[in-house]
Amino acid sequence: MKQQTRILVALIAIGLLAAWGGLFGSSQSLHFDDERLKRIDAHYQAAIDKQTVAGIRALIVQNDRTVYERNFGYRDLVGQKPMTDDTIFHIYSMTKPITSVAVMILFEEGKLLLHEPIAKYIPELANLKVYDSVNGKGNPPVRKAARQPTVNDVLTHRAGFTYGLFDRSALGAMYRKAGIGVPTTDLQGLVAELGKLPLAFDPGSKWHYSVSTDVLGRLVEAVSGQKFGTFLEQRIFTPLKMTDTSFRFDADKADRMAVLYSREGIPANFEKNGYYSKSTGPGLEPAHRSLLLGYTDKGVFESGGAGLLSTTADYLRFAKMLLNKGELDGARILSPNSIDMMRRDQVGNTQPSARLTNIMLNDGIGFGLGFGTIKDQGLSGLALPTGSYFWGGAAGTFFWVDPQNNLIGLFMTQLVPHRTTLRQDIWGLTYQAITDNRVNQ
Numbered sequence: 001m002k003q004q005t006r007i008l009v010a011l012i013a014i015g016l017l018a019a020w021g022g023l024f025g026s027s028q029s030l031h032f033d034d035e036r037l038k039r040i041d042a043h044y045q046a047a048i049d050k051q052t053v054a055g056i057r058a059l060i061v062q063n064d065r066t067v068y069e070r071n072f073g074y075r076d077l078v079g080q081k082p083m084t085d086d087t088i089f090h091i092y093s094m095t096k097p098i099t100s101v102a103v104m105i106l107f108e109e110g111k112l113l114l115h116e117p118i119a120k121y122i123p124e125l126a127n128l129k130v131y132d133s134v135n136g137k138g139n140p141p142v143r144k145a146a147r148q149p150t151v152n153d154v155l156t157h158r159a160g161f162t163y164g165l166f167d168r169s170a171l172g173a174m175y176r177k178a179g180i181g182v183p184t185t186d187l188q189g190l191v192a193e194l195g196k197l198p199l200a201f202d203p204g205s206k207w208h209y210s211v212s213t214d215v216l217g218r219l220v221e222a223v224s225g226q227k228f229g230t231f232l233e234q235r236i237f238t239p240l241k242m243t244d245t246s247f248r249f250d251a252d253k254a255d256r257m258a259v260l261y262s263r264e265g266i267p268a269n270f271e272k273n274g275y276y277s278k279s280t281g282p283g284l285e286p287a288h289r290s291l292l293l294g295y296t297d298k299g300v301f302e303s304g305g306a307g308l309l310s311t312t313a314d315y316l317r318f319a320k321m322l323l324n325k326g327e328l329d330g331a332r333i334l335s336p337n338s339i340d341m342m343r344r345d346q347v348g349n350t351q352p353s354a355r356l357t358n359i360m361l362n363d364g365i366g367f368g369l370g371f372g373t374i375k376d377q378g379l380s381g382l383a384l385p386t387g388s389y390f391w392g393g394a395a396g397t398f399f400w401v402d403p404q405n406n407l408i409g410l411f412m413t414q415l416v417p418h419r420t421t422l423r424q425d426i427w428g429l430t431y432q433a434i435t436d437n438r439v440n441q
Helices: 002-023 034-049 092-108 151-155 170-178 187-194 212-224 228-240 251-256 266-276 312-323 336-343 422-431
Strands: 055-062 065-076 129-131 142-144 261-263 284-286 365-367 372-374 389-392 398-402 407-412
Touching (some): 034 055, 034 065, 092 151, 092 212, 092 312, 092 389, 187 212, 212 228, 261 266, 266 284, 407 422
Antiparallel strands (some): 055 065, 129 142, 261 284, 365 372, 372 389, 398 407
């Protein structure tokens, strides 16, 4: 009788565990339909056939198992070198989440506070004025700022900075003239020049994509006492075994580098028109050489906003650390609380004045401490489930983390300026292949 009772209790326990697993689907492997996954193949092969891009690498990992991994086309068209698993990419703004993690490491150590003025740590950014062509005085016309930018403002692109590369306003022209972000100036030189320029708006009043994350790179240097690249190597790359992630070309890995392409005719006009250059034909050609200078021994600018080279294997380890609440394979980078802070919306109803990765902030899409966030899938208009967070890069790269479904997606290609929807297409193509009812439960 006692034995039967023990068996019954065990069966009930097993049933409860199964029910628990069904309720919390993130602990379960979801079902991906093989035929539906082939739609990803067809979609991106068509893009390669049309020479929309030279090469593509796509990777989907769910519940720590690879459910989709495919290479398309070439990393080097002229050399006819195919895209491979270990191809090294210019990830551009996918550098930003890594930089934001570096800032949060220092926050956890009590070396900075997010609500403090950035000038407390970077004195060059004290007493910033606001550019105001209507009510401002002087040349350029400026006025007193309502308040000074905080570390949180810089983390969330609400500090009042802009991007000279993409800003056609008078202030954008001032950024370009001052050489903000040029590869031959280091981070200390960047903030020295930036401190001489006005802000685009009062801190906290708008969301505007900007050089803010480059400023964060200097913040890491100022607070840690280390070069930014050294800090990243010691505190993030080495612990996470991200062996191919760096700010510089490695001659020993040159054969694995993906060529950075532009549409035909853009390189000839790039010095004059930059990212607004227009193509003159349907083909592809290597991007303007100025875009590669920062990765050579002539470059000293370790751009926290857009400077890293990496592979899908390396970035997957970074994304797994995020998904696993700050830890991977025994290496803890951040606490679970800090990861939760980072992935929660920090900007509320702040009005955006520029797009992000071809998406506009709205009632369903917010911004955390270094990532875009899905606050509400229905209001976002995107396939990414509520609670997902993401970011992309200027050459068409993209990643997202979906904690609800224990899923990570990575998409890599190398076309700059990037004017396709290929990285956005992967979201719907991924979730349409999941035929498990638990995906949004």
